[in-house]
Amino acid sequence: MLTPEERKIVTDSYDSAISKYNKSFEIFIPTDDKTFDQFNFWGNSNSTHCNLQFGEIFLYQTIEWNKNGFVPDVYTGKMSYPKLAMFLEFLPCDQTLEFRYINRPRTWMNNVEYISNPTTDAIRRNYDKSSVAERGAEIESYIPWGNSEIYVFGRWSSIPDWKQLRRAYEKSVWFYTNTSQLRDRAIDTII
DSSP: OOOHHHHHHHHHHHHHHHHTTSOEEEEEEETTOOTTGGGBTTTOTTOTTTTOOTTOEEEEEEEEEOSSOSSTTEEEEEEEOOEEEEEEEEEEETTEEEEEEEEOOOGGGGTOEEEEEEEEOSSOEEEEEEEGGGGOOOEEEEOOOTTEEEEEEEEESSOOOHHHHHHHHHHSGGGOOOHHHHHHHHHHHHO
16 A cells, blocks of 8 residues: 555656656637538537447547637637547536547557656665556546537547548648648548
């Protein structure tokens, strides 16, 4: 059993290990740009991704919009890097639905270590290290509050190959491009 001090060491070590890899950045999207409306999970009932089934794999990203943007006619917000996850369930939550899922482990998680079992003795401290991937997946949830949105860019019944993932990644907000760049990219994939 870990003491509170040791538990804090483990938590701080894990958080600092994964903080380098949990990418996010500030985005600016014009208010008249409707490119990503078709991928909005909650805001678009015509989306093919709204009816996820248990066990399906999907590529998603979240955006937390700033309520008071400082640039007129532009949406600003903090966006996460696209992630691959497995859908679990919907649960009712205070007049909305909670969206529950498990993120799929990434390859970098096998190479990054954190302090998993600090032991203290009178002479020195010993630290056992484990890779981040060994910690196991945690059930995560998303609740659509007013300033956040989740975008789903692809869904599959089994783990997608790299070509399917690439097509889905190119649609994501992380790789945001204007209409002419999207057209050029589509032509390049045909040629």
